[in-house]
Amino acid sequence: MNHAHTFGELITELKKRQSKDLCCVIEKEESHYGKILFEVEGLSSYLQSLGIQKGDRVAIWVPNRVEWVIALLATGQIGAILVPINCRFKASEAKYVLKHSESKVLITQSTFLTNQYEEMVMSWHSGGHDHFTSEELPNLKHLIWIGETKPKQAISWEEAVACNLGNHEVVCKPDDPVLIQYTSGTTSFPKGALLTHYGILRNAIDVGVRMHIKPKDKVFCAGPFFHIGGVTMQVILSLLYNVPFYSLSHFTPRKALDMVKKYKCTTYSGIDSLFLLVMELEEFQREDFASVRTGWTTGTLETVKLIREKMGIKDILLVFGLSEASPNVAICDISDPEEKKLASCGRAHPSCEIAIIDPLTNEFLPPGNKGEIVTKGYNVMSEYFKNEIETEKTFFQSWLRTGDLGSLDEDGFLYFHGRIKEIIRVGGENFSPEEVEGILYEHPLIEQVALLGIPNENYGEIPVAVIRQKAKASFELEELQTYLKGRIAGYKIPKKLVIVNEFPMTESGKIKKNQLKEQLFSIKI
Template sequence: MLNKGFGNWIHRRRVKSADHPAVIHAGVSLSYAELAERINKLSDALRERGIGAGSRVAFLGANHAAFLETMFATTQLGAIFVPLNIRLAPRELNFALRDSGSELLIHVADLAADAQAASADSPVSQLLEVAMIPGQDSSYERALQAGSSEHKDVNVQLEDPAIILYTSGTTGTPKGAVLTHGNMTWNSYNVIVDYDITSKSVGLLIAPMFHVAALGMGALPVLLKGGTLVLQERFEPAAVLDAIQRYKITQLSGVPTTFQLLAEHENWAAADLSSLQMLTCGGSAVPLRVLEAYEERGLGFSGGYGMTETAPGTSMLQAAYSRPKMGSAGLPHFFTDIRIADGQGQALPAGEVGEILISGPNVIEEYWQRPEATEASFHEGGWFRSGDIGYLDSEGFLFISDRLKDMIISGGENIYPAEVEQAIMELPEIESVAVIGVPDDKWGEVPRAIVVLKPGSTLDESDIEGHLNGRLARYKIPRTSVFLNEFPRTASGKIRKSDLRKQFS
């Protein structure tokens, strides 16, 4: 075959797993044979609309079977897929469409107004609307059904660009990370090797696939192995617990808040979780009380660290190490290397804190039309600069200290907010916390805690200070605390610290 890219995976998989369910969404199940046929038809429809090698096709929508169909149909042609974050405002979406040069936009029906507004004054000349229920009548479905189901073998190589994923834009103008077919393929190999994905895996996707974690760590590896994906458009604890029992879910991924809300739901105690084999948690370390709640059900967590630019896996912590190496992001993925470096990119010994550098076939080579940003993001030898700081222990386990830009310098001392946040999260009344630096005439900066309490809980500034006294050095203890009802968050569930700095610094 000419096509070496991941766009051809479903075509190859249909021979081995024709009748096995590939995707289940809104009660509609598609086998690998059915999914492959729909991808071929959509690919032909896109070709008829002028899409070819190097063209950009955007998708706007939450988790939907059409997301996967569009991604595979687009990349099968050698074109580039541009998934858009549905939480962005039309002006922000317009930037991504203009910056990527997307020619065609496929969107779900309930985002039609945003799609129209975002497409104005952009290169988008064609829009296709997807019905909320897969397969129902829509311009997307009519275009797909008019296409030929014959598979076309197009010359696509692993080094060819496959996806442009825009960074969350929490600071400055978003950059488009160019993920190649090779990046996504090698990341899938890493996941399959380190997480033991099999053809019997049934993954529940609750995080949005327009975010690299759900796409790279959840969707693609499972489909490569011939497993089954169950898609949910949004996170609802009751619906997740129901889906685990109904579809015999074997793997579930989320952020700490996801798993906390599940454990606190009224249906938790009665839910049958016996099918679950793997829980993976990213974004930050799992609080001890959440870890204990799952251990009581015989479940443990795998953790990990990654980013858009690494497709996204960089390291993983096996569940067996969740207590012995608590707070660690684990060991490098099988085909990925990690270096802790000084400001010149030189390797530091075990235990010393420095910038985390990453190398491997899953790491991007460029940002879309940003040569200056690309050059600034790499050290000599192709080591990608993560912008995170941390250290490797004597056994090679990675520990994240914080983002370089999040680090607080108070009186010449470095304060890593993640360390302070972890200590504050020991208080059972606290649901979430973020620590930021605020200006101080004497010390330059001092830490401030921004806190969200659990419903019905009460806590004040003195309680937090009293809890931290003796646990942390005095200069690390927040001088002030602010209490909120909820945090501003990115699509992946991470707290937008840049928004908090604007409001509370």
């Protein structure tokens, strides 16, 4: 299908829609195209009146809400670059992103959950001025505040979007940057992936093609907008295909279930935990998701089977992607053979390529061999913003190195085998923890699990299962070993079991295995 190549072109397309057409529902607030486009024009005008030019950075630090979408469209229209800040970040993390990105404007609100944004932002203010100034953040000059209260150094959202000075037309090229996606690092401050207009827009179109998005679809956006998966594969996808999307300020299983039932959403997507948490609700019934026909997720073959059987989503699709690729690298098509949809992450999109290389020699490997997944194409980032060293390390020739272990079959379908750094090595045998975790997730007493390789004098490493049990469950190592015996090779069966009440998690919903390992090193095996 023909589609916009820049955000300016996207807005031109959106203006052809009826002003009363529904764009989205977030929490209980319905937003229609007429109001959204009015505020896009107002915010664009206001940003230009501040002197924001093509290439300047505008940061946004809020949870899922319609103002987030308006900010993305407005900054893209004038050639500026949006910098999403994780809404759960604390002061030092947010300050790092603002400083590194050299953002000139910050759009935020006073509070979210336990985060006191106003308190944190004003702690950076040098004081004594009616406008914001900061010695720590010398580039940050302007605050736009959402909500009923604001500091005197900020302008309200309502004032900003009411600006009617007109917009100076800015010509953007498809390969111009439009967003800096800071990756969710677990051991160091995040890197900023510089993503382009065309990379995000084309990726959304290609994902929609694979999901067979139709005019009557209703997209449920389970994940946060500050992650590129939520932006590209749900919000932008919905705008391009002219279908409404539905979301929550932050995900809770019960509210997600209620929204899907109330609005009869037809797609439900997100990382595997966003499915598992809904399924674990006592009140959940398979019929609750009767309207959902497809979606995408991460995880294993066992996760896909569970979603199909318990939620009834027959055409659930595994995906592979990363922030640096806008984000989707591979996804199945609904019309692909069942065996491919069950186990593989699909194929590369048109104009994109996937290959497998030996991570040590960089030799390209034939189908069936495991190695590092590399990719190239329109969706790959331009660079890590202001980080030449990491950019050079991440690219091999023109290929983006993912750090993930995978294989391709003869038909070009990709199979994900885990993070290279997480491979467990037991007495000369190597295996991915994902294989065992997927089987353990089928156990009725296990709510969450991580398999780790812990140093051992005799074998190099031995597998240890870290488990969060379901309520009132009692689980022993022998039961776990019996459950796995005969289903996997003996060296893959955990030799120790650790029960935890909660896992350390990244903001993208993944278990911080490095942190778990640090905690477990003190355990004598």
